[in-house]
Amino acid sequence: MRVLLVEDDRMIGAAVTEALKGAAYAVDWVQDGELAIEAARSETYEIVLLDLGLPLVDGLDVLKSLRTGATRVPVIVLTARDALGDRIRGLDLGADDYLVKPFEIGELLARMRAVMRREGSGASPILSNGKLHLNPSTREASYLGDRAVLSAREFALLQALLSRPGTILSRSELERHIYGWSEEVESNAVEFIIHAVRKKLGAMAIRNVRGVGWMVDRSS
Template sequence: MRILLVEDDSMIGEVVHDALRREGHATDWVRDGAQADAALATTDYDLLLLDLGLPRKGGLEVLRALRARGLGLPVLIATARDAVSERVAGLDAGADDYIVKPYDLDELLARVRALLRRAHGRAEPAYVWGEVRVVPATHEATRAGQPVQLSAREWAVLEPLLARPGRVLSRQQLEDKLYAWGEEVSSNAVEVYIHGVRKKLGAGLIENVRGLGYLVPKAAQDGEKG
C-alpha cells in the first residue's frame, strides 16, 4: 500500500519509515505541513500517518483541508499531544485513529493494518481462495495447508488486489503501490512480482484483464474465512 508519513522528528521518522517499508508499504516521508499538502494533492495514498506539531502548517490544518477536499483516505494521528481535548479535536477534525508518543512500534503497525483493512470494507484479517489462505497483517500465506514465503515486493503487489476482489488495478496503479519517491522503477517489475505470486500460490489467483490490468477473482471474497 502507499502511505504518506508526515513527521518532523528525524529520528522517529527514520524508524517509522523503515518499519513501514519492511511491512511492504511504499512510504513517502515529508517533514512539514506544506509538503504534506503538496503530496496529498499529487499522489493517491492509502493512508496518512500524521504528526500534529509540524513546521509551516499544523497537522490539524492539514487534516481539515484534506477532509474539506472530500478525500476519504484513513488518517492515523501520531503525536505527543496527549490531552483529552487534543484527542477530541483530532478525531472531530476527521482522524480515524489517534496514538500518543512515545508509542510501541508494533502497536503503531497494527493500527495501520487495521485502518487499511477497514478502509477496504473487510473486518476479517484473512483471505481464502480455494486452497490458498493469506493473512496480510502477519504476511502469512499457505497453499493446501503448506506455508508459502512471499517477498516484500510480492506482498506489495498482492495486497491491493486482495483488498477488493473483482476490482481491476492497472499496471500503473500497482507500480504506485510498489515504489515510493526516489526509487527506481523497473519496466517489468509488476509482471515479475505477479509471476512470483502465481508460481507460489497458483496461476488463477491473479487474473489478467486484457488492456486494463489485473484482478483477484471475486471467488476469493466469497470464500473468505476468519
C-alpha cells in the same frame, strides 16, 4: 497499500519509513504541513500518518484540510502532544486514531490494520476471494492448498489485487501500491514479483490479461 507519512523529525521519519516498507507499505514521506496538503491533493492514499508539530502548517490544520476534501482518507495522528485536550481536539477534527510518541512500531502497524478494517465496514482481516487467502498480519498466503509466506513486495502486490477481485490492475497501478516516491522502479519489476508469487502459489493464482494488466478472480 500507499501511505502518506507526515513527520518533520528526520530520525523518526526515517525509522517509520523503513519499518513501513518492511511491512509491505509504499511510503511517501513529507516533512512539513504545506507538502502534506499538496501530496494529499495530488495522490490517492489508503492511510495518512500525521504528526501535529509541523513547520509551515500545523498538523491540526492539515487534518482540517484533509477533512474538507472530497475523499475520506483514514488518518492516524502520531504526536508527542499527550494532553487530553489535544487528543480530544484531534479526534473531533476527524482523526481515526491517536498514538502518542514514543510508540512501538508493532502497535502502529496493528492500529493501521484496525483502522483499515473499520474503513472496510468491519470486514475480516483475512483477504479472500474464496480460493486465494491473504493474512495481512502474517503475510501468509494460500491458494488451493498451497501456502507460502510472501516477501514485502509480493504481499503488497497481492494485497492490491485481492482488495479488488475481478478488477484488472495495470502495471502503473500495481507499481503505485508497491513503491514510494523515492524508490526506483525497474522496468520488469511487476512481472518479476508476479512470477515469484505464482511460483509459490501456483500459476493460476494471478491471471494475466494480455496488454491490459493482471487480476485475481472474483469472489466465489
